[in-house]
Amino acid sequence: MTTLRTWQQEALRVISNGSKPDHLITATPGAGKTTFALALAARLLEEGSVRRVAVVVPTDSLREQWADAAGRLGLNLMPVSAPEDYEKPGYRGCVVTYAQLATGAGRELLRRTTRVPTLAVLDEIHHAGESRSWGDGLRYAVENAVMRVALTGTPWRRDNQSPIPFVMYDSDGQVLVDYAYEYGTAVADGVCRRIEFHAYDGEARWIDCGVVGQASLGAQLRDEDVSTVLDGVFHPEHAWMPVLLRQADDALTEIRQEIPDAGGLVVAERQWHAQQYAALLREISGTEPTVVVSDDPTAKEAIDRFRRSTSRWIIAVKMVSEGVDIPRLAVGVYASKTRTPLFFRQVVGRFVRTRPSEEFNARLYIPAVPALMEHALQIEQELRHQLDVETGGDGPDGERGSTHEQPLLPTRELVSATEAAFDRAILAGEEVSPTDLVAAQATARQLGIPTQYALNLLPLMRQQAPEAAPVHPPATEVVTPRHRQERMLRAEVETLARKYAFKAKLEPRQVNTELRRAGFPPRAKASISELRGMLNMLARWHGGQ
Template sequence: MATSQTGPAMNEGPNPPLRRRFSNAERASLYLAADGRCSRCDAELQPGWHADHMAPYSQGGPTDVINGQALCPTCNLKKGSKPPMQLRQWQRRAVDAFYAANAENFLVSATPGAGKTKFSLHLARDLMQRGIVERVVVIAPSDNLRVQWADEASAAGISLYPVAPGDIDGYSKAGYVGCVVTYQQLLGTGQDLLRRAMRRPTFAILDEIHHAGDNKSWGDALRMAVEPAVHRLCLTGTPWRRDATSPIPFVRYDVNGTVAVDYAYEYGAAVADGVCRRIEFHAYDGEARWTDPARVRRSTIEENGKSDVSVEFTAKLGANMPEEDVSAALDTVYEPKYAWMPSILAQADAMLSEVREDVPDAAGLVVAERQWLAQGYAALLEQITGTRPPVVVSDPKADPGSRLAKQQIDQFRKGTGRWIVAVKMISEGVDIPRLAVGVYASKTQTPLFYRQVVGRFVRTRPNEEINARLLIPAVPELMRHAREIEEELRHQLEIAAQEDEKAQGEGGASTGQGMLDFRTPLSASESVFDRAILQGAEVSAEELAAAQAKAQELGIPRAYAANLVPLLRAQKTQEEVSVAAVPQQARPAEIPHYRREKLLRQEVETLARKVAYRRKIQPKDINIELLRAGHPKRAKATVAELEAMRQTLAGWMGAS
């Protein structure tokens, strides 16, 4: 006879059945913990709200407040049962490379926005299912990322506990298969607590591993803490140039003493695959005037033994000048009270308005050098837009708890506000896909920091075909970084096109200088658009203006004007050749024709990959569909046939 599972009988036997429903007391706790708002959409909870398991009950998630969340009915029904995790092509290849290496340590370098977190959690779950490991630990660089990793892991069906500072019980908390901590927490007793939690076979994920080289104590603590792990997956979204003289734990170095990456997925490949957005770099020049008594005294005393504090310095941002002058010029133009920054912010907001015509919740980010400057920019944006944007201090040294910064970032991510201002930057890994326009107002010129900022704008969302824009001072070093990034993209697109055509043919961290106390900024001119860097080429102000006029003529939003520049260049070259050519010389006309054909091939290649990405199929399957639709192989297609192919793919994009 079956016995009823109510009352005391539920506690009988060694393995009583798990309780599915939250009690009234637990529901009250979840409601209060969420401040009466839905944990997903932030809407005010109404009668009938749902108490939901974060780690699904069907997958063994406990009915406990530590595994619960308060959701509105709409969000809970949308959540539903999650389908198996679908990996992108690069993620599948990285998983295969990990198993092929069969090594304790494996370093993956993938561009921001490519999906390192999803790849890592898939691998963690696969290792657990294979019985290779029983537990998972994640070490992240910030408090904000610690919570974000725990949330992402829960969505992937892995229960990880985000250990708060001072919580000595969180490292081995019952009901979880692992934990998430920060590098900072490993100092002191944290390293021993984490090491002890690895008594069972453990997979360690070391996010943004280059942070372990920031200071020796972090690296030593990390080495001690995760040494017992069966496998250690090291992740970075930014290339760094640290060599073997300042080694980072669990990272290999080649014979030349430079870091050896086991699997790389760079920005160019991510854009070619439709995984990341393309970014336009808009450089602005301007003139700065300042005085520097300390420097004047040095120079005049050397010349005639006298001091003269009345000498002024003047420089244009785009000019080649000593680093000391670059720092002084940037200090001057970044002052909110002078004309350069107000004009830059006004132009950036106008760009954002253009983008929001197509993407209503698109947003902008200003990266400021110091907190008082950030407050000044917020005041300027309030004058421009009528709304004061939030100012986020995400530097861990300035805001160790980062609780306020996290709340501001979370609210901004879920909202529709236009602008957010951050001191230095919004932390690595913070995912705000609606960021589309940025203003670089930092003095830091290192490629590491620059690429971290660029990474804030490249994340994609479904059904969005926009280019992100980053407005930068026309300082030569920053321009060089932009060219390098665009050159990587251009090179990767060409490689992708060549590989695809071949397949068809076969049948199928420095922080920069600080402001000098005695230096006095005097004035800065309004910003002047100098040039844009897009698709590996520089675009002049005149070309961009012509493209914007053409876009308006064609009924295309101005936000897409930069995409027309290569086409207008090809048309202009063809017209010039036609006018200059004599009847006996028809050969030169083939040069612009070839350029146009090359441009079309790249555009068709990019569209095909984007359609494949949206449909979750391989690019070769799109090529087969094109052949079935009557189009020839791209390797043999004429300009007219490529244009027809582009039109077909554009139609498929709209239907995806």
Template sequence: MLRNWQSECLNAALNKFTSGQPHFLCLATPGAGKTVMAAEVASSLKQQDYIDLVLCFSPSLAVAESIKSTFSWRLSCSFNGGIGSVGGSYTYQNMLYMNDEFWDLLKRYRVLVVFDEIHHCSGNSVIEANAWGMEILTKIQDYAAFTLALTGTPWRSDAQPISLARYSKPDGAIQCDFIYGLSEAVKDRVCRSPKIVLVDNDDLSITSSNKEDKCFNSIQELLMNESIPYSAIITNREAMLYLLGLSCHKLAEIRQLNPRAGGLVVASSVEHANELLSLLQNEFNQSAVIVTYRHDDPLNEITRFRTSDTKWIVSVGMVSEGTDIPRLQVCCHLSHIKTELYFRQVLGRILRISDAENQEAWLYTIAESQLSSFAERIAEDLPDNNTVIRLDRNTEQDFDIDNILGANAGKSNSTTAVDKLNVNIEWGLEINHSKLNVQDFVLTLGTFKQRLISVF
């Protein structure tokens, strides 16, 4: 049975298509179920004899495989692009290598083309289009019977227009044919209500090689005033241990009700991912797997994790937009990518409702200024009963760091209150920078604090 928003979007798309307008853009929050809705549109058009074939394009192999499975199920036939198939699912990268025989399908048959996460394709003219947008403009736009574009984040970090999208004048706002936001999805219990924890520190000091001390009241103040890159924070061992400790404890709490609940760790590089995996396994005694482009068979690894009870999956970019793993409920965000599009897509991985008893969704990250702004805007999307809580020295409780690190941290029945920590850790940052050498300074941290943005 379709969700209410899916039925409404289906009807809106069919009405537009049957009235002679071939392009439809759906904006629906990550985790709302866009693929199922799109498959229903394809099925309805096929049953009503408006189309012969369906082609789907998406940003990754993992998403393409998921789309293939959903469309094959809904259309009750093969969807692998072979003989007897009603269509196929491909990546945007595949478009660059399709031959003329493939593109002739759009001229010879009535084809519905579905674009998942269309924001990856930019340009409404050949002058400004990127490679994928160019293929859409020259091979698909004027030949497809219908196009159905889907997105959960309707903008691009480079501010370029999205292919096939319409924009209002003079403000340049994108014009969507159907909108289903996070607020509506949470209200309808289609998506989980997220809680975002921004981890900061209010007592940082740098001691340089000449013994000169500098003090800072936040991580952001440090990043603004010193030649220390953000990557040095998220790859520092003690910082990683701290955020992983918070995340592991929260997952342990959730697993008391949902034994199969899982967590996602988003790393900044393959090397970073391997280090985070080692910390999870060796310091926190957690079951964990890793998926990166360098590892064997990452797609099957994601599939195995989806149906297993392994606690954590560590990835650089393989588990991102469109990847459907409903049992994910905790995310430790340690990526160096600081764009709102990526932040929202990562958050979307833990928003998919499951049939489990507990439906909490927690994301932990560093209180860097851009990430803090993104979290604030997400809170604005959910105005009802959302709260912003600041935890400082006066409200935090003392806690022994040994209870986070070591064997006890990995036990699923742990009840230690590691959400509030008061620890002093010395970070020896290894930074390769023109103004700073590894031996030039020691960065000392005082009290950690978390700013909790929660929506209940």
């Protein structure tokens, strides 16, 4: 077996010193949960405490990865793809998915293997709560195992609709963990990489029943409005995403000066988003991105090729989550509407894996939505607490508002989104304002340090000049230049005029004529107030008012 990390040895001792059959181990992504579980399996097999091992995983790709990892450590486990694989001669056990236990003969076949003493390893156990059939199938299949060890990357709260088998909860619905290895400890131990969260604000506009609506990402909004704003800024033809992708690509270029094979990941909301983002990045970077989607049978091979290559970008839709190990990822763009802490941490986990002799901060670009900001602050406060830095206050208490994806309201039609504007960065529990960032980058250039390390200089800068560099200087208001406002409004009027023309079965020139009759000048000569007037009138026409 490979040499174990300190946390893995401690977790093994916790399980060895206990007498109960069920254990829950949480370890931050990239910390080595697979190696820990396989070391436990090898020890129990050697002692004779168990004679077989059954590993249950959420995806087909993880089924193969677990079997490969076990084989490298001298433990032969069969990835199940046929009924005879559950007890195939020459193997000490098998790897099966939760879905395989939910229907058909899978649960019966795995249950039969537990006639002999069996260790059941339940990877990313929270997936057993995704449906009642998954949870029921798992419970029936491994309830006779002499020991069950559940693994997860982050704790979760009780789901009354889909309770998770073999997991204990406290009175607040939080899972009870036997051993936890959190992100902050992993960074302090050098097991995981530090990550900077760079949040960008922006504003979207829409029409709803003839009324123009608008809101910014950072505002406290109703959930349906948050969803609409995200739809607006994530739209590839609006201004927000192209600006953000260019910022991310510039950051990747900077990191690749020292780490030549550093790569970037965009987590996209929809497949058509991913294809359009690929076109934008092709234009921005001059290179061809890799696009992977869940219903592409070649997606796993594409991820493997990207892992081994030196290409710049991979864009994924519901593909790059648990178990996907691409240690060269250094820059990410979070363009998903999913706002649950579990999914957010899964994405963060793609960037924290380390390689020998590399020291740099990964960077994740996120929309400045309050829910995502809270998740980022909580992760970074875990790190700051571990490093014994003064926190200055408690972290967020639970989730605030709905965190699930919401579709665009049927009466709403998107019109535009502004360019992405840097709002703040989050590092080690500190919020870094635009003023802080500019000062840190200037200091880095003076010292001859790559600006990718600029935020690491902030603690030293504040110690040396606490009065000149307050902890939270007021952020300067981002003012959109007038010519950009006019250009954006002209585009909005053009978009809405075409939509109204289509709805009214008119030619676009006829709509323009009606606007001139209403007293408006040609769009190229219109002022900002006149363009807004056109937009409001078109919205009323479009809404039938």
